[in-house]
Amino acid sequence: MVSGSERKGAISIEHVRRVFDGENGNPVVALQDFSLNVEPGAFVSLVGPSGCGKSTLLRMIAGLDDPTAGVIRLDGKKVTDPDPERGLVFQQPTLFPWLNVHDNVAAGLVARKVYKERKSDVDAFIRLVGLSGFERSYPHHLSGGMAQRVSLARVLVNHPKVLLLDEPLGALDAFTRMQMQDEILRIWKEEKITVILVTHDVDEAVYMSDTIVILSPRPGRIQEIIQVPQKHPRARNDEDFLHLRTRILESLHFAKAPEPLEYYI
Amino acid sequence: MATDVTKSRGTRSNRLTSLIPAALFLAGLAIHRLLPNQEPLSKAPAFTFVLAGAAVLLLVIIFLSLPLKKLGQAYSYRARFISAVAVFLILWDLVTQKFALLPLPYFPGPDKVFLVFVSDWKMLLKSTLYSARLLLLGYAIGGGLGLVSGIFMGWSKRVNYWLGPILKIIGPIPATAWIPIALVAFPTSFTASIFLIALAVWFPVAVMTSSGISNVQNAYFEVARTLGGGPRYLVLRVAVPAAAPSIFIGLFMGLGTSFLTLIAAEMLGVKAGLGWYINWAQGWAEFYKVYACLIVLALLFSGIIKLLFIVKDQLLSWQKGLIKW
Ligand SMILES: Nc1ncnc2c1ncn2[C@@H]1O[C@H](COP(=O)(O)OP(=O)(O)OP(=O)(O)O)[C@@H](O)[C@H]1O
Ligand SMILES: [Mg+2]
Numbered sequence: 001m002v003s004g005s006e007r008k009g010a011i012s013i014e015h016v017r018r019v020f021d022g023e024n025g026n027p028v029v030a031l032q033d034f035s036l037n038v039e040p041g042a043f044v045s046l047v048g049p050s051g052c053g054k055s056t057l058l059r060m061i062a063g064l065d066d067p068t069a070g071v072i073r074l075d076g077k078k079v080t081d082p083d084p085e086r087g088l089v090f091q092q093p094t095l096f097p098w099l100n101v102h103d104n105v106a107a108g109l110v111a112r113k114v115y116k117e118r119k120s121d122v123d124a125f126i127r128l129v130g131l132s133g134f135e136r137s138y139p140h141h142l143s144g145g146m147a148q149r150v151s152l153a154r155v156l157v158n159h160p161k162v163l164l165l166d167e168p169l170g171a172l173d174a175f176t177r178m179q180m181q182d183e184i185l186r187i188w189k190e191e192k193i194t195v196i197l198v199t200h201d202v203d204e205a206v207y208m209s210d211t212i213v214i215l216s217p218r219p220g221r222i223q224e225i226i227q228v229p230q231k232h233p234r235a236r237n238d239e240d241f242l243h244l245r246t247r248i249l250e251s252l253h254f255a256k257a258p259e260p261l262e263y264y265i
Numbered sequence: 266m267a268t269d270v271t272k273s274r275g276t277r278s279n280r281l282t283s284l285i286p287a288a289l290f291l292a293g294l295a296i297h298r299l300l301p302n303q304e305p306l307s308k309a310p311a312f313t314f315v316l317a318g319a320a321v322l323l324l325v326i327i328f329l330s331l332p333l334k335k336l337g338q339a340y341s342y343r344a345r346f347i348s349a350v351a352v353f354l355i356l357w358d359l360v361t362q363k364f365a366l367l368p369l370p371y372f373p374g375p376d377k378v379f380l381v382f383v384s385d386w387k388m389l390l391k392s393t394l395y396s397a398r399l400l401l402l403g404y405a406i407g408g409g410l411g412l413v414s415g416i417f418m419g420w421s422k423r424v425n426y427w428l429g430p431i432l433k434i435i436g437p438i439p440a441t442a443w444i445p446i447a448l449v450a451f452p453t454s455f456t457a458s459i460f461l462i463a464l465a466v467w468f469p470v471a472v473m474t475s476s477g478i479s480n481v482q483n484a485y486f487e488v489a490r491t492l493g494g495g496p497r498y499l500v501l502r503v504a505v506p507a508a509a510p511s512i513f514i515g516l517f518m519g520l521g522t523s524f525l526t527l528i529a530a531e532m533l534g535v536k537a538g539l540g541w542y543i544n545w546a547q548g549w550a551e552f553y554k555v556y557a558c559l560i561v562l563a564l565l566f567s568g569i570i571k572l573l574f575i576v577k578d579q580l581l582s583w584q585k586g587l588i589k590w
Contacts, residue, residue, distance in 0.1 A: 064487050084493035094484045098506040098583045110502070111494035138583045158492060 008075045009161040009194035011038040011061060016070035018056050030056045032219035034070070038211075043188055043195045045205035047252065048215025048223070054198040055091060057220070058164045061196065062088040074162065084108055087160030089168040093147035095139040101126065101150050102135040108158040118157075125153040128183060144171040149180065156187060163188070165197040169204065178236075181208055185232060202252070206244050207234055214251050224251045283327055286344055289351035290320035297358050297376075303365035304374070311379035312358070323347070373553040381557035388542065393561055396527060396538040399455070400569075403462025404523050408516060411467040415474025415515070419508065420500055425475070432471055440465035440522065441529040448534050458530040465526040466519035473515025477508030510584055513577050520573060524566050539565075 013036045022028040030053040059065040063082040072079045106122045109115040129149035169177045216223040294316040330337030360366045362374035417424040440461045451457035489503045531540025546554035
């Protein structure tokens with residue numbers, strides 16, 4: 001399915017800054033001088049406190065939002081607009097309520113006018129996310145977890161080079177969550193895509209990614225970058241795992257330093 | 266609800282009560298045929314046929330609902346209402362034909378009214394077809410223009426800048442107020458009426474379409490853009506379906522204004538159609554024809570609304586809890 005030679009997915013984020021107009025005219029700096037290089041086929045997790053600009057960064061990589069300063073490149077080409085080669089799974093599933101599961105998943109193919117040739121992909125990806133039999137269901141009949149899985153399939157059916165995941169598994173129960181983590185890892189390896197995953201779950205970051213980027217509180221900056229050397233499949237609770245986990249939690253706690261420590265005691 | 270009631274009661278008493286509506290129609294028939302009349306009955310016994318026909322129809326339904334459970338449930342739910350209709354017809358007959366309590370010719374008896382469907386069916390049918398043609402053309406043109414202008418206004422700020430104020434200022438004028446101008450500005454009263462009906466439909470459809478589209482959550486557009494959707498996809502496959510519930514309300518309101526405008530236009534300018542028929546019958550003081558025509562209007566208009574709701578149920582099955590009909 002993938003012709004390896006042309007398929008890349010190197011993302012370079014160069015001195016990106018994003019300032020929003022705040023409520024009362026005060027500018028809100030969401031991201032400050034953010035630079036990061038992501039190799040093709042890498043699996044990078046972003047962790048950081050709420051409001052530090054993780055979603056904003058993903059939206060800019062997706063092309064939905066423009067940096068106030070700096071550039072984002074995919075394989076050397078500047079990102080300006082959304083493109084199906086950069087798939088984004090939103091924090092909310094945002095399924096089209098007027099389309100059933102099958103048609104939601106097929107939406108990208110219809111939009112790109114390749115539905116006829118690629119029809120069979122739709123069923124394949126519905127099966128992949130474990131929703132066979134629900135093809136004709138409408139979104140208001142789905143649970144939150146099912147809806148999020150549909151939105152994942154809807155992005156995957158486009159075979160993106162880069163998969164941007166904004167806390168996609170937050171709504172799932174622990175069991176489905178672990179299952180989906182393994183599915184995403186499988187797809188990542190099979191399709192040789194670059195994945196950037198935003199998550200609040202440190203275990204998830206350690207279990208899944210090669211590189212964990214820890215962001216500081218707003219304005220978001222890189223606090224620390226941690227490499228995870230372990231090969232997949234990984235154990236979910238061996239010593240290395242627990243060690244890394246502790247280190248990240250410490251770093252995140254550090255990230256909270258501006259708040260008075262006495263408060264916690 | 267209705268099914269619970271039927272289940273909890275004995276089937277035997279249920280079968281007896283289900284005969285009440287038919288019995289009432291037969292009682293009405295007896296009263297109509299046996300009591301002395303204040304005015305002679307018509308030669309074609311129209312009301313006799315209506316009462317007997319209703320009774321026979323009800324008996325057939327009861328018979329058919331022995332095997333068809335669904336029909337039986339629907340019927341027993343409606344039975345009390347049908348009984349009330351029968352009582353109303355009996356009272357109408359008594360008050361007019363039998364005891365002449367109401368002044369003539371304004372309040373004719375049912376026999377005279379139903380006779381119109383026999384004696385004047387050609388004229389009624391012709392008028393109905395005229396009205397239906399005018400309504401269909403006007404509604405299609407007005408609805409189509411309303412959809413297109415509403416989509417453009419909801420989608421494009423620039424179009425909204427120019428068209429928005431026009432819609433807001435011209436739109437609220439009832440289309441019937443344009444009748445004098447339309448009648449001189451258009452070559453025929455037929456085209457003038459099409460214009461008036463189209464105008465009446467255009468306003469609610471355009472308003473509801475444009476507000477529906479401009480209220481579509483931006484997140485849907487963002488999803489569509491990241492999936493590779495171009496402008497065409499965003500408008501036709503995201504904005505329009507997302508705004509469909511609102512568009513439907515506009516189409517429904519447009520139906521109401523179009524009925525009103527149709528009748529007004531036909532009463533004032535056009536020389537055909539049901540509105541004209543009412544006027545013409547009134548001119549001859551043939552009020553029984555007016556009532557017959559009102560019955561036709563009720564059936565025609567409620568049928569059209571029913572049709573719109575059937576289409577809506579097909580298209581908006583994904584949505585729960587919209588206006589019920
Ligand atoms: N469109 C916008 N207008 C104004 N401010 C915004 C806008 N989008 C985001 N912000 C602000 O930018 C900051 C970063 O927001 P962002 O959604 O990227 O955070 P996040 O890291 O994804 O948080 P969370 O983990 O809670 O999802 C927040 O303070 C938010 O209020
Ligand atoms: Mg976020």
